[in-house]
Amino acid sequence: MAKGRIVVDESRCKGCALCTTACPQDILFLAAERLNARGYHPVELIDRQSKCTGCALCAMMCPDAAITVYRFKVAPHPKVFAGNYAM
Ligand code: SF4
Numbered sequence: 001m002a003k004g005r006i007v008v009d010e011s012r013c014k015g016c017a018l019c020t021t022a023c024p025q026d027i028l029f030l031a032a033e034r035l036n037a038r039g040y041h042p043v044e045l046i047d048r049q050s051k052c053t054g055c056a057l058c059a060m061m062c063p064d065a066a067i068t069v070y071r072f073k074v075a076p077h078p079k080v081f082a083g084n085y086a087m
Pocket residue numbers: 004005006022023024025026027028045051052053054055056057058059069
């Protein structure tokens with residue numbers, strides 16, 4: 001099972017929201033109360049439930065290469081496979 005995390009280079013973000021609509025987990029939002037140095041509301045990740053899968057759709061959609069995606073594997077919980085083994 002893959003999990004992910006993204007880092008947004010806010011100085012490059014122009015608040016176009018292409019990434020927010022692309023994200024299948026719906027965890028990207030424009031920061032309504034903040035502006036970056038260019039005067040745009042930058043995108044931010046709000047992922048309290050660790051839903052990001054590292055799919056990178058957001059980074060692929062971004063025309064300004066403002067998003068870096070980190071993807072890592074998460075070991076499944078042992079109980080998930082408990083029924084598969086004869087004891
Ligand atoms: S990597 Fe995928 S799941 Fe994570 S924020 Fe980007 S589009 Fe959403």
